[in-house]
Amino acid sequence: MISGTKILVVDDEPQITEVLRTSFAAHGYEVQVADDGKIALEIFWRWRPDLVITDLSMPNMGGLALCQEVRSASDIPIIVLSVRDQEATKVQILESGADDYVTKPFGMDELLARVRSALRRTSTMPLPSEVVELGDFLLDAAAHRVKIKGAQVHLTPKEFDLLSYLLRHAGRVLTHKMLLAAVWGRSFADEPDTVRVLVRQLRRKIEPDPAIPTYLQTEPSIGYRFEPGK
Amino acid sequence: MSSGNKTTNLLYESHKTGACFQTAGSDIHEAPSVRFGRTIRQYLRREIVGYPASALGVLAVAFILGPSYPNVRVLTAANSLLVVVLLVALAWGMRPAFLASFLAAAYLNYYYVPPIGRFDFHIDGAEDVVGLATFMVTSIAVGQLSLRMRRRAEENRKLYDQLRATFEQTSQIEAIKRSERLKSALLDTVTHDLRTPLTSIKAAATAIIDIRETRLASPENARAAEDNLLGIVVQQSDRLNHFIEGMIELATIEAGEGKRTAEVTAMDEAIGAALARAGDVLRGHKVIVECQDDFMAAVNAKAVTQVLFSLLENAGKYSPPGTTIRVIAESNGENDIQIAVEDEGAGIPPAIREAIFDKFFRGDAAKECDAQISGLGLGLAIARGIVAGQGGQLWVEGRKRGENGARFVFALPLQGRDGLRPTGAEVPSK
Numbered sequence: 001m002i003s004g005t006k007i008l009v010v011d012d013e014p015q016i017t018e019v020l021r022t023s024f025a026a027h028g029y030e031v032q033v034a035d036d037g038k039i040a041l042e043i044f045w046r047w048r049p050d051l052v053i054t055d056l057s058m059p060n061m062g063g064l065a066l067c068q069e070v071r072s073a074s075d076i077p078i079i080v081l082s083v084r085d086q087e088a089t090k091v092q093i094l095e096s097g098a099d100d101y102v103t104k105p106f107g108m109d110e111l112l113a114r115v116r117s118a119l120r121r122t123s124t125m126p127l128p129s130e131v132v133e134l135g136d137f138l139l140d141a142a143a144h145r146v147k148i149k150g151a152q153v154h155l156t157p158k159e160f161d162l163l164s165y166l167l168r169h170a171g172r173v174l175t176h177k178m179l180l181a182a183v184w185g186r187s188f189a190d191e192p193d194t195v196r197v198l199v200r201q202l203r204r205k206i207e208p209d210p211a212i213p214t215y216l217q218t219e220p221s222i223g224y225r226f227e228p229g230k
Numbered sequence: 231m232s233s234g235n236k237t238t239n240l241l242y243e244s245h246k247t248g249a250c251f252q253t254a255g256s257d258i259h260e261a262p263s264v265r266f267g268r269t270i271r272q273y274l275r276r277e278i279v280g281y282p283a284s285a286l287g288v289l290a291v292a293f294i295l296g297p298s299y300p301n302v303r304v305l306t307a308a309n310s311l312l313v314v315v316l317l318v319a320l321a322w323g324m325r326p327a328f329l330a331s332f333l334a335a336a337y338l339n340y341y342y343v344p345p346i347g348r349f350d351f352h353i354d355g356a357e358d359v360v361g362l363a364t365f366m367v368t369s370i371a372v373g374q375l376s377l378r379m380r381r382r383a384e385e386n387r388k389l390y391d392q393l394r395a396t397f398e399q400t401s402q403i404e405a406i407k408r409s410e411r412l413k414s415a416l417l418d419t420v421t422h423d424l425r426t427p428l429t430s431i432k433a434a435a436t437a438i439i440d441i442r443e444t445r446l447a448s449p450e451n452a453r454a455a456e457d458n459l460l461g462i463v464v465q466q467s468d469r470l471n472h473f474i475e476g477m478i479e480l481a482t483i484e485a486g487e488g489k490r491t492a493e494v495t496a497m498d499e500a501i502g503a504a505l506a507r508a509g510d511v512l513r514g515h516k517v518i519v520e521c522q523d524d525f526m527a528a529v530n531a532k533a534v535t536q537v538l539f540s541l542l543e544n545a546g547k548y549s550p551p552g553t554t555i556r557v558i559a560e561s562n563g564e565n566d567i568q569i570a571v572e573d574e575g576a577g578i579p580p581a582i583r584e585a586i587f588d589k590f591f592r593g594d595a596a597k598e599c600d601a602q603i604s605g606l607g608l609g610l611a612i613a614r615g616i617v618a619g620q621g622g623q624l625w626v627e628g629r630k631r632g633e634n635g636a637r638f639v640f641a642l643p644l645q646g647r648d649g650l651r652p653t654g655a656e657v658p659s660k
Contacts, residue, residue: 013426013429013430015427015430015462015465015466016426016429016430016433018458018462019430019433019434019437019459019462020433022437022455022458022459023433023437023440023441023455023459025455026437026441026446026451026452026455027444027446028446083421083425104425104429105425105428105429105431105432105433106429106432106433107432107433107436108433108434108436108437108439108440109436109439109440110436111433112440
């Protein structure tokens with residue numbers, strides 16, 4: 001599955017693109033690099049990559065603009081490389097369509113895992129079907145039923161909606177705003193508390209230890225990420 | 231050397247927030263002696279002082295005029311006393327002036343109103359009435375005037391104090407703001423310059439581990455990839471080290487400021503050393519050196535080479551390949567030598583000619599000009615620090631009219647007193 005998968009790496013630091021190029025190539029990916037958003041976009045149209053990894057701050061065209069351009073034309077996964085002090089931009093970029101982010105400095109193993117997970121998501125993109133089975137979870141929308149490792153769990157309608165959305169976007173970083181829009185249908189208000197309360201309720205029902213969540217993980221000051229387990 | 235010092239001092243000021251507003255406010259604070267003088271004046275101006283002063287004034291008149299009493303006419307005596315009343319009213323206001331008036335009237339009464347030589351407390355003579363009235367009117371009029379004046383002076387002083395307080399506050403806020411801005415800009419730069427190579431190193435190292443563990447690639451490919459990644463680790467470690475050395479150099483310059491060392495240096499050798507160091511960057515350029523073979527000067531050779539290297543490196547980086555870079559060394563008057571590096575690049579717009587020397591304003595500069603120039607790193611800040619440390623100046627200017635490019639110039643004073651002069655180059659008499 002891997003070999004022949006095309007990855008576009010965008011960063012204005014040549015030694016970083018070189019590391020990524022070498023490492024991904026060793027894993028059998030096809031790689032092209034660009035050092036700013038403009039060049040990246042040209043390559044995107046010409047080469048049609050399966051996944052884009054981009055830095056945030058670059059000359060000419062930054063990561064945010066690139067992300068919006070790519071997203072308006074395609075559904076391919078986008079992973080953002082960011083530094084810790086770009087929190088605000090991170091939220092913005094996730095909401096404008098990026099799938100995930102990795103904070104610099106990162107381990108290559110971590111980035112490779114994120115890439116694999118993002119690619120898996122697109123190849124097995126869950127259809128809006130009635131039944132979703134992913135990891136430890138089995139969700140039946142028609143019967144309004146949830147099973148974790150085979151054990152039935154009772155959820156309120158809102159909790160059910162949230163879990164359903166999380167399962168369909170497993171592995172992705174989801175901002176408070178995205179969850180708010182998905183579960184309450186509101187995109188205008190920024191009420192992270194509403195989301196937080198519901199997340200706490202849901203965790204109490206699905207997590208083995210709600211204090212140390214393994215499925216519904218917190219992404220500090222960004223939102224949440226759902227990992228359905230193996 | 232002031233601007234150079236400022237550049238390097240900023241680094242330190244940004245660490246100890248608040249150190250700079252003392253300097254900002256110091257010139258509006260008064261000297262202690264001035265304040266002491268004002269306190270004395272205020273004390274003497276108090277009304278209570280006016281009463282003994284009145285008595286003293288009248289006594290003084292008596293003391294001066296008394297001995298030649300019979301020959302002093304009443305008009306002279308009255309006028310003298312009037313002056314006393316006037317001065318008292320001017321200095322202490324109406325009430326002490328009243329006392330002076332009564333004393334003056336009593337004096338006139340004693341000496342000039344019969345019975346002469348003793349007090350006659352019946353105020354019925356024309357002289358008595360006119361004398362006392364004159365003194366009283368003078369007291370009131372002058373007293374009021376001086377009161378009004380004093381009030382206005384007081385108001386002015388209050389206004390002035392307010393203004394000064396506001397000004398001090400503003401400059402303090404300004405200083406804090408500037409220091410905050412510096413701190414965050416410094417932090418930005420340092421984190422960026424540290425994190426970028428660190429990111430490459432970590433990514434490369436973990437990629438090597440990953441390649442070994444997963445054994446995905448063919449052995450030769452894996453080997454080639456590992457070599458490539460290890461090369462990046464080494465190169466980026468050097469970059470980190472280079473950055474740290476730059477920071478240390480900056481700190482050393484700051485700490486050792488004022489310590490100037492010099493030896494008689496052949497300028498062409500110093501220039502040659504800098505050119506050799508900058509060789510990589512200058513490969514695509516034509517370099518012309520204008521320096522007399524026997525130009526000797528008593529300067530710090532290391533400093534010259536280091537500064538020149540930074541300037542050459544920038545000239546090489548920021549002017550298009552194939553263009554000419556010119557190094558011109560000459561003496562400048564009797565006490566200075568001057569070295570200029572001219573390039574044929576885009577030049578530095580006047581608006582940022584100061585800012586480029588301050589690494590910590592790089593963020594702002596980047597917004598104003600194109601990405602290339604914003605890449606100016608520690609180099610110029612260090613260079614200016616070195617030049618300032620040697621008592622010289624480093625600046626940038628445009629080239630001669632009609633020529634494109636930047637001209638970076640640094641002037642260094644010749645060290646030592648006796649006989650250390652440029653021997654080779656003729657000292658032009660400008």
